[in-house]
Amino acid sequence: MQRRTPPRISAPPTDEELQLSLEMAREILADPDEDWFPANTFKLDEEFERLGLDTHEAQTDALRRAAAEVCLADYEQPEPPGLSNESACRGTPMLPFYWQSESFGSLMFFKFGLQRHGYLYVFSLHVPDFPRKRQRKR
Amino acid sequence: MNCLHCDSAMQTDVVELTGQYRGREVRVHTRGVRCPSCGFVTVRGRDMAEFRRLVKEAYRRDEQLLEVTEIQRARKEMHATQESFAAYLAVGVASVKRLEGGAVPERLMDEHIRMRLYPETLEVLLQERLWDLNSLKGALAELPHISAQCSLVWNGLSDCWNTYDLITTNYDAVVQKAMTTCAERHHSLTEIMITATSEDLGSGNEDSSCAADTQLALAA
Numbered sequence: 001m002q003r004r005t006p007p008r009i010s011a012p013p014t015d016e017e018l019q020l021s022l023e024m025a026r027e028i029l030a031d032p033d034e035d036w037f038p039a040n041t042f043k044l045d046e047e048f049e050r051l052g053l054d055t056h057e058a059q060t061d062a063l064r065r066a067a068a069e070v071c072l073a074d075y076e077q078p079e080p081p082g083l084s085n086e087s088a089c090r091g092t093p094m095l096p097f098y099w100q101s102e103s104f105g106s107l108m109f110f111k112f113g114l115q116r117h118g119y120l121y122v123f124s125l126h127v128p129d130f131p132r133k134r135q136r137k138r
Numbered sequence: 139m140n141c142l143h144c145d146s147a148m149q150t151d152v153v154e155l156t157g158q159y160r161g162r163e164v165r166v167h168t169r170g171v172r173c174p175s176c177g178f179v180t181v182r183g184r185d186m187a188e189f190r191r192l193v194k195e196a197y198r199r200d201e202q203l204l205e206v207t208e209i210q211r212a213r214k215e216m217h218a219t220q221e222s223f224a225a226y227l228a229v230g231v232a233s234v235k236r237l238e239g240g241a242v243p244e245r246l247m248d249e250h251i252r253m254r255l256y257p258e259t260l261e262v263l264l265q266e267r268l269w270d271l272n273s274l275k276g277a278l279a280e281l282p283h284i285s286a287q288c289s290l291v292w293n294g295l296s297d298c299w300n301t302y303d304l305i306t307t308n309y310d311a312v313v314q315k316a317m318t319t320c321a322e323r324h325h326s327l328t329e330i331m332i333t334a335t336s337e338d339l340g341s342g343n344e345d346s347s348c349a350a351d352t353q354l355a356l357a358a
Contacts, residue, residue: 035139035182042158045190056184088180089142117140122183 006114009081009093018072021095025112028120029064036063036120039086039113047126051104065103066110066125074099076109084113089121098128141173148172153179157193159242164196194242203248209237212255227254 004024007017028034038044053059076096084092092113101108104127111123139148153170156163168189170181181189198205213223213234220238224231229250237243243251252259 035184037180037182038186041181041186041189045186054187056187059183059186115142117142117145119139 004118006116006118009095011081013075013081013093013095015072018075018095021114022067022070022072024114024118025067025120026064029060029067034120036060036122037088037115039084039089039092039121039123044122044124047124050126062104062125063110063122066097066101066108067112069101069103070097070099070110084121084123086121086123089113089115089119092116092121094123096124139171141176141178143178144173144176146173146175148178149174151179153181155179155181155189157189157196159193159197162197162200164193164200166192166196168192191240194240198242201245203243203245204237204251206238206240209234209251213238227251 006024007020009017009021013021028036048054048059048062051062053062074097076098081093081095084090084094092115094111094113096109096111098107098109100106106127108125109128110125113121113123115121140146141148148171151170151172152167153172154165154167155170156165158164166189168181169185170179170189172179197203213220216223216226218226220234221231224234227234227250229247233247237251249259249263253263
């Protein structure tokens with residue numbers, strides 16, 4: 001797969017930037033030869049365990065469904081996106097999404113980031129403990 | 139994949155990583171990617187489950203908890219289904235399924251299963267508890283000794299305090315006494331020197347005249 005350079009994320013991100021980021025994430029997750037990376041292995045693995053996702057296939061499938069379901073309106077933060085502090089992908093802008101998932105059957109939270117070389121880092125995928133805080137300003 | 143830090147191409151390798159499980163950090167060797175230039179290592183999504191499994195295993199080994207194979211073997215030796223095995227252990231069938239699936243048991247659950255599977259475990263556990271009790275008893279037995287040491291230190295401290303208190307409360311008297319003593323000593327010294335000087339003068343010693351002048355000046 002020809003790797004694309006991820007868009008530079010503005011503060012707040014524009015629709016184009018978010019759309020392009022989502023498309024890139026979907027492409028990476030759809031390609032079986034492509035790798036995605038956990039930003040924090042333990043945090044993400046615990047979340048997967050809670051969702052009952054034991055195998056890499058099940059995890060990738062869940063991420064694929066999440067990336068396919070979220071849309072621009074589900075973007076959580078209107079402010080400048082937070083930058084990751086995880087050692088694996090320090091400085092990568094994090095894009096969080098809240099959405100009512102049909103396939104997971106509940107409100108879900110999905111957060112990912114595209115590292116400057118175009119690699120997909122997954123920060124979180126879980127059922128949120130609290131209701132959605134902010135709606136994206138249109 | 140390119141390294142996040144130095145942009146060099148990373149290679150798939152067995153890497154040593156630190157994982158965390160139930161608050162304990164363990165180091166494991168797992169599949170991952172390594173940067174040959176700067177040494178940065180990370181795991182890919184596809185290696186995550188394996189990494190997690192290795193960390194759990196290392197934790198289980200460190201904590202000396204029951205192995206998955208041990209539980210499976212015990213059940214097979216009893217020719218039991220998961221349901222009947224759960225009934226024998228007096229735990230839920232979901233617990234047996236989880237444990238055989240690789241879940242790490244809590245310490246209490248581990249001890250409970252051990253006592254059911256190996257009755258002699260009870261004895262070992264009791265001995266451990268007794269050992270703990272004996273240690274406590276030993277510590278308690280040492281307490282009088284410790285308290286004697288404490289009181290010794292305390293007495294020393296209170297002695298110091300008493301002296302200090304004595305000085306501070308009778309400061310004026312103490313200073314007055316010290317000054318009087320000093321004056322008396324000084325007076326005696328002066329007298330001695332004057333006597334010595336006059337004796338020297340009487341003997342016509344020229345060298346001592348200068349010293350006598352000095353001593354007289356001191357005495358004045």
